[in-house]
Amino acid sequence: MSLLESISRNIYSLDKTSIEQAKQRLDRLIKPKGSLGKMEDICMQLAGIYESKYFDSSKKVVIAFAGDHGVYEEGVAPDPQNITVLQFPNFAKGLCGVGTICKYVGADVVAVDVGINCDEKLEGVLDYKIRKGTSNMAKGPAMTRQEAIRCLEIGIEMSEKCIEKDYKVIGIGEMGIANTTPSTAIISTIVGCDPSEITGIGAGLKKEKLKHKADVIRKAIELNNPNPTDGVDVLAKVGGFEIGSMAGVILGCSANRIPVVIDGFISYAAALIAYKINPKTREYMIASHSSAELGTNKVLEILKLSPVLNMDMRLGEGSGAALAFDIIEASNYTYKNMATYDEVDMGR
Template identity: 55%
Template structure:
């Protein structure tokens, strides 16, 4: 709890002076005013985050949190839970979707076992396992409040290590069979939305099973009665370890004034938890894309962010964040490489 409290105390606001300098500089470039649209807004936000009108984001990483979920036993996912353990080492080997896109973006992929149901025998996977998956949230809390805080602090610690190693831009990613279920539950609780309105197929659940998935989420909310104003309570009762890890990444990056990119549906659920814990975090978040997951647009509206693009992605892993890295770095090149009007 000490690390979490210290981190929360460090989170401040955007630097207005740096943003003003960046805005004036951008307006002086060889182009019509505001003609580069949201790329200009992005450059100004980066200035406010970093306190530098001319920031660099050339050293990048996507931190992928991997964990399993006890609610899987309720039949809410089409794939075997063992896929989490099978797929996680493939991140370390560079074989997954996010690894391919991160390579193009010249970004590292950091993979963390924060709660996989099996042991992972790969030294390239950072072992910060809290336990072997969460408990079944349809029968009681997914985790204790202490475990929820631990997941946040693991995310903070891993992120601080990356920042100490020179990372200037962080993306959030995840792996966990069934994790659209706790994510939907988070949106339902904090947004006051019936699960059936936003529940989606995740990794390929047959549509005829969506009513059952929504019923499981509704039951979990009724059983646990999470407090929508207490982000840690929501996380502990209906969340996942990897969601908590991503929340920690967002909090840790914000505390160190490092921009952090939100990926898709599950990452957005983490963003909503992070903002519920500390509203100032929102200014340090850069949304990547509109997820194709049903309920995705409702989710991003709850967070209050406007994504950069819509390519109908729903893989997760941090793939949208990796693509967004290119836009973000382009904003810094605009500021540094364009000439000024005479």
């Protein structure tokens, strides 16, 4: 049995007893029932994930993956492709958006190269390169099915390495010029909508080029005919190495009962891949923020997720996940330390 098969078979629903115990405590805190809104939802979800009324959520990490994309040659992104190789070491150095936010919230960043178009080893970056970028999905499959499984398994492996180091909350992030294009293709395929409905500007594509981008995505879907019920097939035909690796982290966290904080649009595509492999993964996801990219609501409706934040962000990298870490920790701290009616003799 492969690692992917083993992991996907060992994902179970949240512990209802622990969820109920958390709810009972939340209802006894000195406040109107439910008045802390999503903070209460987070605490009940975490209790169900950890199978415990009380839990430690203090040690957090964003696992970020980077890869390049053959579809870049179709003119779907405004920036040069070498931005990927130039920017990704800044994840490890803490100089980019997600790195800076993680420093502020006291979280770590692990940077993993799964497909950057370069030969050199990057400073501070783990080398798990599958190959130097995917193939052009507008001319054929982005990768082989075996490569799709490999990037999923890299994500699983990285999640388990972090869990072994006692990380209690894991976020996902990414880097890859043109990766809104495969993400849109994945979402269009699984949601069942035309790419024109959800194709956005990504990192700053001019609006007059949006139709071309949508046409390229539509062509790739029609040419490769991915099966929307098979997450691995969709990933192989119109996905990206970094997207598959993020989906692997979701699977790995779910099988090991660790919450996984998803970021924005690219991570939504990864979340859909994981969900198609095993729908129970949804129960382990915390949506950090509502991306400014088109298509956000369609994905969140399928996954039945309600984002913690709405900041009009579209940076990616894992920046939204890192920002949500403090909300998660504040929720847990309040849950543990706020007085109950019994403790202050209010008798309610």
